[in-house]
Amino acid sequence: MKYMGSKRSMLQNGLGKLLLSESKNYDRFVDLFAGAAFVACYVAENTDRSVLAVDLQSYSTALAEAVIGRTAQLDSIVLIEKWIDSVVELRNADPLWKKAIEHSQQIKNTKKWVLQARELCEMDSKIGSLWNAYGGHYFSPTQALTFDYLLANLPKNKNERTLCLAACISAASECVAAPGHTAQPFQPTKSARPFILDAWQRDAITYCKKNLVYLASRHAQTRGRVITGDALQVVEKLSSSDLVFIDPPYSSVQYSRFYHVLETMARGNKRISVNGVGRYPSIQDRPQSQFSNMGTAKEALKSLIDKLAEKKCTVIFTFPSGEASNGLSGEYIKQVAGEFFNVEDYTTINGRFSTLGGNNEGRDARQASSELILLMRPNKRGLSGSSHGIPHIWGCLFSV
Ligand SMILES: C[S@@+](CC[C@H](N)C(=O)[O-])C[C@H]1O[C@@H](n2cnc3c(N)ncnc32)[C@H](O)[C@@H]1O
Numbered sequence: 001m002k003y004m005g006s007k008r009s010m011l012q013n014g015l016g017k018l019l020l021s022e023s024k025n026y027d028r029f030v031d032l033f034a035g036a037a038f039v040a041c042y043v044a045e046n047t048d049r050s051v052l053a054v055d056l057q058s059y060s061t062a063l064a065e066a067v068i069g070r071t072a073q074l075d076s077i078v079l080i081e082k083w084i085d086s087v088v089e090l091r092n093a094d095p096l097w098k099k100a101i102e103h104s105q106q107i108k109n110t111k112k113w114v115l116q117a118r119e120l121c122e123m124d125s126k127i128g129s130l131w132n133a134y135g136g137h138y139f140s141p142t143q144a145l146t147f148d149y150l151l152a153n154l155p156k157n158k159n160e161r162t163l164c165l166a167a168c169i170s171a172a173s174e175c176v177a178a179p180g181h182t183a184q185p186f187q188p189t190k191s192a193r194p195f196i197l198d199a200w201q202r203d204a205i206t207y208c209k210k211n212l213v214y215l216a217s218r219h220a221q222t223r224g225r226v227i228t229g230d231a232l233q234v235v236e237k238l239s240s241s242d243l244v245f246i247d248p249p250y251s252s253v254q255y256s257r258f259y260h261v262l263e264t265m266a267r268g269n270k271r272i273s274v275n276g277v278g279r280y281p282s283i284q285d286r287p288q289s290q291f292s293n294m295g296t297a298k299e300a301l302k303s304l305i306d307k308l309a310e311k312k313c314t315v316i317f318t319f320p321s322g323e324a325s326n327g328l329s330g331e332y333i334k335q336v337a338g339e340f341f342n343v344e345d346y347t348t349i350n351g352r353f354s355t356l357g358g359n360n361e362g363r364d365a366r367q368a369s370s371e372l373i374l375l376m377r378p379n380k381r382g383l384s385g386s387s388h389g390i391p392h393i394w395g396c397l398f399s400v
Helices: 008-023 038-046 058-068 076-092 095-104 110-120 130-134 141-152 158-175 193-200 204-216 231-237 260-267 297-310 330-337 392-398
Strands: 028-031 050-055 225-228 242-246 314-320 341-354 366-378
Touching: 008 038, 008 242, 008 314, 008 341, 008 366, 028 038, 038 050, 038 058, 050 058, 050 231, 058 158, 058 225, 058 260, 076 141, 076 158, 076 204, 095 110, 095 141, 110 193, 130 141, 130 260, 141 158, 141 204, 158 204, 158 260, 231 297, 297 330, 314 330, 330 341, 330 366
Parallel strands: 028 050, 028 242, 050 225, 242 314
Antiparallel strands: 314 366, 341 366
């Protein structure tokens, strides 16, 4: 799947090599901002270290768990028969399916077709929340109903359920009629109509099967686990035997604004109410990160680094080298970490990175930029505990 700020390409560009060589020296690998879980899965599949993947959002930990939570392949053919084939039967018997199919066959004028889809998806469905919340906007009626049936009938067995949920989330991210994320669906304007037509004609079942087959073949060497929660709290549970990877947000726009459709799927709520053109759930249902807020990001980062020093963790940190829209920058990170860590500029990778509407240089989705990889080992002061943990007088002596 496409994910903003994803480190997938950097894994082939120096980051992967560093992760493999460093992880040998630690008992566990911890990805505190897992996102689409590319890094967590890479380490779990390529080393025998157990991996802990953490993110504020449930879809992220669902994607991670589908791979790092298992140590053997699952049989996707069996799952296709057991889960997908029976879902297709149930779905086909639903009167809304008949209407959705009729609608799919009546494209004459795209704008009218989209508006008719919205009207159709106002009909009440008790199967899941996608039909009413996102049908006619992010998804065609056939796609929305199919995803609702797939999610409502996930297998009971834990590993199978996790895998099938991740396959649905990945499939939805490939079918959605939106530009790479779900902040806003394409509207039926002249220029965006071809994108809606293209996206809405993707068969949800075909995409789900494709992702299921791919994910079922992947697994960790050692079973890992996930936590859906705040990195600032999880860090309290870490120790010097953890190698910690940090790839925090660099935009002042919340990730939950961009990925709420996937979050709704992962949470599995039967009903949600949504607002505005973006069809957003209420703010209480969208996780808010201190790292994606200009007013709190610097303090949050400092607090995270202080706690990592207190726990004597070794850290691999990636961040754009310039100043990001949340106010953080590579220089600021080096300055804050320099107090407790020996910070090595491992490498800088030049490329085009997604900005999540978020660097200060324009609104293009992808910008030329460079990303730093920093390797941070606790220095003597870090090893003797950060100044938070020691009496004031010693804090003063240390700072001279
Ligand atoms: C730059 S992305 C990580 C991308 C990831 N490394 C990848 O390759 O896909 C940052 C992630 O941090 C998560 N996040 C933001 N604040 C967080 C917090 N306080 N604790 C845990 N995760 C957080 C966001 O939900 C987002 O998925």
